Amino acid sequence: VVTSLSPGGGPTAAGTAVTLVGTGFTGATGVKFGTVAATNVSVVSDTQITATAPAGSAGTPNVTVTTPGGTSVAANGNKYAYTALPTVTSLTKSCTSYATAIACGPEAGGSSVVINGTNLTGGNARVYFGQTAATSFVVNSATKITAVAPAGAGLVDVTVSTYGGTTAAGIGFTYIVAPVVQNISPAVGTAAGGDTITVSGTDLIGATRVAFGATTLTCSRALTAVCFDNEDDTLTVSITPAGVGGKTVDIRVTTPGGLSDIVPEDQFSYLLPPVVTGISPNSGPIFTSVTISGTNLSTPDGVTVAFGGYSAASVVDNGDGTITAMAPQGADTLPQPVHIVVTNSIGQSSTEVVADLFTYVLAPAVTSLTPSSGAESGGELVTISGDYLTEATAVYFDGTQTEFGVFGDGSIWAYSPSHPAGAVDVTVENAAGLSVTTASDVFTYGSPVIWSLSPTRGSVLGGAYVTISGDFLGGGAMAVSFGGILAQVWDNGDGTLTAISPEHVAGEVIVTVDSGYETSSATFTYMDAATVTGISPASGPGFTQVTITGTNLLGAAGVDFGGVAADFIDNGDGTITATAPPVAAGTGVVDVIVHGAGGDSIAVADDEFTYIDAPEITGLYDGVASVDFPLGQPVTAGPLASAVLAIGGENLPNLGAATGDLPTGTCLVNGINARCRWSGSGNYLYPMLTVWVPAGAAGTTVAITLKNSSGTSAPSPYGKYTFVAAPVVTGVSLNPGEDGGTSINGSVGTYVFITVVVADIGDVTGVKFGGVVAYDFASYFDDVTQTYQLLVPVPDGSGTVDITVQTAGGTSGPGFRFTYL
Structure with a gap:
């Protein structure tokens, strides 16, 4: 039994290798295709035979197998299709919008293509556009196939393959590039339509349609076409369709290559009524040429312009989006300003804006x-x-x-x-x-009158800036003289004048203001420079009230202490009272200078003022201060008990030559009053002050500050004292981590491990074996035992001695011993 063939057909010529599938093939003696015997018959198995098909004519004969048991029965599964060679004779000319019709479609594919030829119904049919299989196809008859073109580019051959073979090349299909719109000219038109525009771009030849938004026009090469294909990648639309005013649409072109994409260059705008955004100039007499700016001012039909309802006789389109109109007569008689209104075929500009207001100029x-x-x-x-x-x-x-x-x-x-x-x-x-003269335009000229001068005194060297107040002094054309000598003068713009006094001998002179028509005068006194002959008191801290005596102090403009301006009062009796300004510590002696009306005083010994500074702590020392207490090493820490400390420093508060307790509030410990005592006079190498510091807790640091008449000492590390607890030794051993008990043995140079309790290992200042100091000891924190350790080399010694540790808080107690071997 033969159930299937592979392949199921072939050309009419002999030579196609065919595989027969079925059952009962063992012992087969022959294979026939219809009545013609096959060649090269080979029984592969009981279910498969291979054979070479003989030549045949177009048709579907049955393939049979003969065995000793008989010949297989003909059936649909064993029919073999002899197929004639197909041919493609033509493709339907689908692109008729070109000068010569061709078979074509867009590069994206999708075109329906009719293929004409012969022998197209053979089995196993396939259709190719170049090397690419058709997206789909239908075999309509032996002479026609309808196929859907795949994506492609350029000119390709269309071929058909069947059992009979593949058609020869030579029947072409052309892929067309999609159109691109690059320019619309003009890109605006009226909402009513009917305008002529040109559409430019690439691959526009062969256009079939052009769309204005949702409105489509047909394109062709007919001279009467609304959309004419110029065959040079431009289209002429002679009658644009109507649109919505103010709306912008995309113009899209359809060709055999497809539909153009939306791009900014394809936009076309339908006109709105004009909008006026500015005019220049915005005022003038009749016949003034006014340039009008805005939008929608230029249309194919032109615009009209009216000033307050009166039509402008001349309107010129400037070609840059602006127009120029001439202000007509008639509108000048209306209430001013008037609106300029522009009208086009759509409507007119709004009068609800101020940008279009024009004012006719009338007599002032x-x-x-x-x-x-x-x-x-x-x-x-x-x-x-x-x-x-x-x-x-x-x-x-x-x-x-x-x-x-x-x-x-x-x-x-x-x-x-x-x-x-x-x-x-x-x-x-x-x-x-x-303008017509009225009472409202009257201006009254007046003669100058001096009320006052400021200042009324100045140096014989001149140079004083004198403000002259009064009536009718403004204008800057006034002449001012001091004792007949002309001065430089200017108008301050507030009804006053400023004049610079010229040189003149000491004494009173007449100051005259001359308008050129009338004069006015006042008196001014020239003075020599100020001198200072004494100050009282001659020393003190900042803010001390100081009385200054001398000559030519009346009318002084200022007082300086060492160049620092001071507040002062002119007592009117030839003396001045000034407040010494606060200055930096260490200023010491300064000159008091008076800026007199006749000039500044010159620095002399009589004007010297000495500043007294606030105290400064330079060190703390253990013990009571006295004239016989030379400075030693400063003390920064000590035991928890109360301490008596000597204070060294500068500008220390004192009782003069006396010795005794200082007033409450002179010495402070952490801001709290503490007893302190002045020890009498002495040179600067000796501390003169003693303070009693109350007991404190371990680790507590207190700040000591002092006060004198000039202020409080600044916070200083030299004025700080820290309470430190005495150390406690809790173990000794010859090896780390070992419990050596309370007594260990060794020789000089042996390293001993000492476990010590301190607030900080840095507090340890020394280790002794008996009375002998152990040098070069090391310290560390043992992470295992969580204790501080000292590694100490044993110093020279003999016998059995106590091991002690020293800090600023004291010495550890006895209890741990070392015996020299």
């Missing part, structure tokens, strides 16, 4: 002057308020033109020219004419 009117009076010499800065002042071209005081400018609030500033005393009219002129 003056309503007030500030100030309304000034000096005869002129130079007064006058603010002129009124109407239509911003376009002023000239300002006049009684017909005399003067310098002026316009403030941001529409008012004018102007400098008054010189003029004799009296009232004059101030008028303003612009392109529309001159």
Whole structure:
């Protein structure tokens, strides 16, 4: 029985190797394809035979096997398909939008392609576009296959394979690149549509459609087409479709290569009504050319412009998004300012903005002057308020033109020219004419009057800056003289003048202010330099009240102690009371200098003041201070009991030459009063002060501070004292970790391990064997026993001696001994 064949068919020519599968093949004597015997028959097994198919004609004969038991029965499973060689004769010309129709599709694939040919129905059919199999296909008949093109590029051959073989190459299919839109010109149009635009890009040839958002137009090469393919990668859309004003759409092109992607360059905007965002200038007379800025000001149909409802006779499109219009007559008679309105085919610009306001310039009117009076010499800065002042071209005081400018609030500033005393009219002129004189524009000139001078005294060398106060002094054109000598002068802008006094001999002179029309005068006194002949007291701390005596001190401008300014009072009797300013410690002797009206005093011995500093602690020492107590090593720590310490330092509080307890609050321990005693005079090598420090807890550090008339000593490491507990020895041994009991033996140089209890191993200052000091001992913390250990080499000695440990807190007690061998 033959159940299947592999392959199930082949060409009509002989030579195809075929494998027969079935049962009962043992002893087979022959194989036939229809009535023709196969060659090269080989019985592989009872279920498989191989044979070479003989030549045959197109059809499906049965394959049979003959054995001694008979011949197999024909069945569908053993039919062999002889197939003629297929041919492809043509592809349907799907791309008709080109000058010559071709078979084509997009590079992304997906095109439906009709393949025409012969012998296409043979078994095991396959379709290829170049080397790539079709995405899918349907064998419609022996002469037609419909296939879906895979993705590809360029020109490829389309071939078909069947049992009869593969078609020859030569029938081509062209992959088309997708279009890209790169430019729209113009990129705006009216909402009603009907505009002409050009679409440019790449691979636009052969376009079939162009879409404006959701609205699609058909493209072709017909001269009457709304979308015309120029065959140069440009499309001309002669009638744009209608759209929504203010909306931007993407223009997308469809070609046989597909649909263009959305890109910023393909955007097309439908116009909105105009928007005015600015005008320049924003004021002027009739016929002023005004440049208008904004959006939607330029359209194919043009725009119109109106000023307050009056049409501008001339409107020019500047080509840069702005337009220029000429201000018409008529709107100048309306309340000012007026709106400039731009109208296009969509609508008009809003009048709910201030950016479009234009003010027609009319003849000015003056309503007030500030100030309304000034000096005869002129130079007064006058603010002129009124109407239509911003376009002023000239300002006049009684017909005399003067310098002026316009403030941001529409008012004018102007400098008054010189003029004799009296009232004059101030008028303003612009392109529309001159303001009419009224009571509101009157400016009154006045003659100068001096009220006071400050200061009223100065040096014979001159150089004093003298402020002159009074009426009608401003303007800066005033002449000022001291005793007939002209001085440099300037206007302070607040109604006062400042003049620099020239040189003059000592004495009183007349100061004269001359406006050029009138004068006014006052007196000024020239003085020689100050001298200091005495100060009292001549020493003390900062803030000491010091009385200064001397000559030419009246009217002094300042007092310095060693260059540091001091507060002072001019007593009016030729003396001064000054407060010594606080200075840095160690300042010592300084000169007191008076800055007199006639000049500064010169430093002399009589003006010297000595600063007394706050105390400073330089060291603590064990014992009571006395004149016979030379300085030794400082003490920084001691036992827990109360201590009596001598204090060394600078500027120590004392009782003069006397000896005795100092007042409460002089000596402090941690801020608490402590007894202290002055030991009398002596040289600086000896401490003169004794303080009693109360007992403290182990590890506690106290700070000792002192007070004198100049202040409290600063915190200092030399004024600190720490209470240290006496050490306790808890074990000795010759080996680490060993319990040696209370007595051990050895020789000189033997190393002994001592276990000691201290707050800090650094507190240990010495180790003794009897009365002999052991040098070069080492210390460490034993992590196993959690104890402090001393490793000590045994010093010279003999017999049995006590082992003791010393700290600032004392010496450990007896109990552990060492016997020399």
